[in-house]
Amino acid sequence: MSKYDVTVIGSGPGGYVAAIRCAQLGLKTAIIEKYNTLGGTCLNVGCIPSKALLDSSHHYHDAVNHFEKHGIKTGKLSVDFKQMISRKDEVVSQTCEGINFLMAKNKIDVFTGVGSFKDATHINIAKADGNTETIESKNTIIATGSKPATLPFIKLDKKRVITSTEALSLKEIPKHLIVIGGGVIGLELGSVYKRLGSEVSVIEYMPTIVPTMDKMLSKELQKSLKKQKVKFYTSHKVSSVTGNAKEVVITAENKKGETVEFKGDYCLVSVGRRPFTNGLGLENAGVKLTERGQIETNAHLQTNIKNIYAIGDVVKGAMLAHKASEEGEFVAETIAGQKPHMDYNLIPGVVYTWPEVAAVGKTEQELKDAGVAIKVGSFPMRALGRARASMDLEGQVKVIADAKTDEILGVHMIGARAADMIAAAVVAMEFRASSEDIARTSHAHPTFTEAIKEACMAVENRAIHS
Ligand code: FAD
């Protein structure tokens, strides 16, 4: 029987990163993945394919709507959707292949099959050919991720009533895509199809879209997407979803209690994701779950069984790839006897719509609710030379600082390239920068990052360009 210092179950951005860090620290490491490709949700049916389609559809949208103004004549444009999907598939397979390379480079043994606990130190691997292999492991890291959640009355037929997984591999561009849930998936994939010509209607239960983000971001994003002709139905409670081979019919109750009917050809259900632990045999090792079905962990991401850890979407916290990866490194270092640290407040959140939305730290509302005295500086993208040059005038950067100490407590931005710019705010906050620190830092001109400096200057009412 093969013996390991650490076995990782699940090869998403939590699992494969944990495995690499364990191997780097000299631990004999195995990873078990039930699918034939490594990379988990993120690489196969999440971050990477969605960004590939967002990038392709963004090019098309730009070509149709903005090229002429730039003085570029293109003639009649059309979408080869089959090619778009097949380029996305290529991006996915190349990225997943990269993980095979990293496993081999780090001498990590890869097992393909469903991993389940026989007991706290033995794991069975059920293979596709019907055979089962058992390995022994001093420590195990559970990184089994999540699956799409749904509503109790919805039957996901995966043809017309679909999740993000199917939405990433459709055979045709929907005529009318009805999105249930105005969160990250709904808005990103809704944007893809809106740009490609679908009518898109978003039904959201809460009064605002992306309801957990700063209210400024929800408002500005909804305004921008409305301009792109996405239709929004906030404060609507979906009550039924029915469909046949050609059509879906959705009913929802609006704020006034009236029933509203929506008819479309596809319905994307994007109301969140749930932790996935099916088939893991947790009971054989005695690992406890929380009431919400997450694996219960302490501050060291250790379960109630000392040598078993859990990370990523299957534990509490934001369901984000980079959060899962940070936790993977954290646990690997903990097992190796180090004392790592993670600051969950500094995990950035990004929505890859256009304009992009990105945030780190606390929202204005959270700070007000906590009774923290704050000062706020905002700067509009439209006042930037670079934004005018590229015709990306929408959005703003908002910096929230502590009223007494001036420490930056939150940065919320919407605009071109916000997804990349948020890193500057994360670094600043990691080093506990004050807004004045950033205001006094040189930012290259002309760039979108100047909006961060100007927003920091605006905290003391001394922005130069607005
Ligand atoms: P996962 O990536 O879900 O991986 C878990 C793996 O475990 C899977 O491969 C699964 O097959 C395997 N597994 C499960 N049970 C077993 C078992 N018993 N034996 C063997 N293997 C098993 N996050 C971002 O940060 N940025 C984004 O842009 C982004 N975009 C997204 C877009 C979409 C459409 C979706 C759905 C998600 C997106 N996410 C994004 C979220 C991100 O994908 C997840 O947060 C991330 O994948 C979680 O990583 P993980 O390692 O915890 O689990």
Ligand code: NAD
């Ligand atoms: P989400 O939590 O972002 O959004 C779900 C939305 O559905 C919320 O706005 C919620 O209020 C709404 N909702 C819930 N029940 C509803 C109902 N009955 N009727 C109408 N609306 C309802 O979840 P998601 O968009 O499904 O994404 C799942 C996870 O994947 C998220 O945790 C997200 O972090 C992650 N993800 C991240 C990215 C990214 O980082 N760019 C992209 C895609 C997915």
